[in-house]
């Protein structure tokens with residue numbers, strides 16, 4: 001994930017009834033003035049801060065943008081997290097996307113346990129690789145062939161290399177607020193409009209690398225057209241999150257993705273959908289199926305690893321034939337297509353693809369999103385909760401933002417206060433207004449009621 005403030009990194013069917021009630025009873029106990037982190041969490045965080053930059057192994061986990069301290073989670077089951085102080089939380093992070101059927105889903109646990117007994121990694125082809133690959137290609141309309149890697153970052157870096165090789169061009173267009181992992185070429189901010197190449201966003205990123213990246217506002221087709229006009233014959237690919245999760249939840253305008261397709265075709269560039277977050281989450285066939293727009297390449301991660309480290313890139317068969325060892329575009333990985341991750345991903349997809357599960361996921365997400373809007377508006381707070389499938393956002397604003405500038409103009413201070421109150425009340429939200437929320441099929445009425453009760457209590461206080 002990324003956090004548009006510049007910090008950052010960027011779920012089955014666990015029992016909802018009994019476990020939910022028990023968890024609700026425990027939620028909120030041990031609350032502290034430190035953003036909900038109890039004494040044991042604080043002690044572990046103190047050690048972690050000495051060992052790891054910011055005390056974490058991925059920036060967003062540090063709660064920096066909400067100015068508090070993260071509870072340290074020791075266990076996760078269904079829709080609930082338990083921290084080392086025994087406090088329980090409704091989980092709306094879902095490990096940042098993978099846990100679509102909830103944590104510790106019995107079918108996933110059983111499959112992974114069976115696999116582990118046969119060995120974890122062998123560095124050879126393993127049986128679930130083709131099974132998972134076949135399921136992905138059968139479900140995603142424009143993934144004809146693919147390659148498994150270890151993370152979404154790696155998938156995006158490899159897709160960019162392939163796009164450059166296939167087109168013989170070097171430049172790439174991306175959008176403000178979209179995140180494509182921490183590969184150097186993507187860590188840049190816009191130069192002046194679409195006309196100049198970017199500047200590095202992070203120390204250590206060479207100007208020479210981002211010197212081929214152009215960043216333009218999301219939902220701005222005219223800016224993309226200007227970029228093509230300013231750099232004729234140079235742009236290899238347009239990378240886009242087809243629904244954005246990394247500046248908070250932002251939906252594409254109806255003509256945006258079809259317009260990108262047209263502009264790429266007209267200019268000989270490839271269209272790359274980064275579906276690391278949206279893949280198997282916003283729709284059974286990803287955003288590409290939801291919107292019916294054809295990408296040339298697709299990047300994946302999160303859900304397809306079922307909570308284990310996985311990424312993938314794929315798409316047109318003729319492009320994938322260029323990848324080594326079939327073709328000359330080099331890319332490899334000791335643990336790529338990791339057997340346990342393949343098994344976990346396969347078990348997760350089998351569960352979420354059972355009849356009715358996507359419908360259930362969308363309806364639970366919609367109930368939560370509608371409930372939040374109603375609860376906050378009833379208290380006189382402007383709020384809008386856009387959602388799609390099992391992904392949503394919450395903006396303290398009258399209307400949902402369409403790009404990063406609009407996202408930044410929402411009441412982010414209110415989100416920070418809300419976040420602290422929710423942690424205290426036993427709801428684990430992403431610690432930034434610029435992150436999407438992830439719902440699972442393990443979430444149900446008990447969890448929604450818990451979140452809405454906590455929200456109502458905060459909203460009443462926020463009015464005083």
Ligand SMILES: Cc1ncc(COP(=O)(O)O)c(C=O)c1O
Nearest residue numbers: 001151152153179180181276277
């Ligand atoms: C759209 C998108 N692309 C790429 C990535 C990078 O994936 P990873 O964190 O697995 O490297 C992320 C991570 O959140 C993402 O949301």
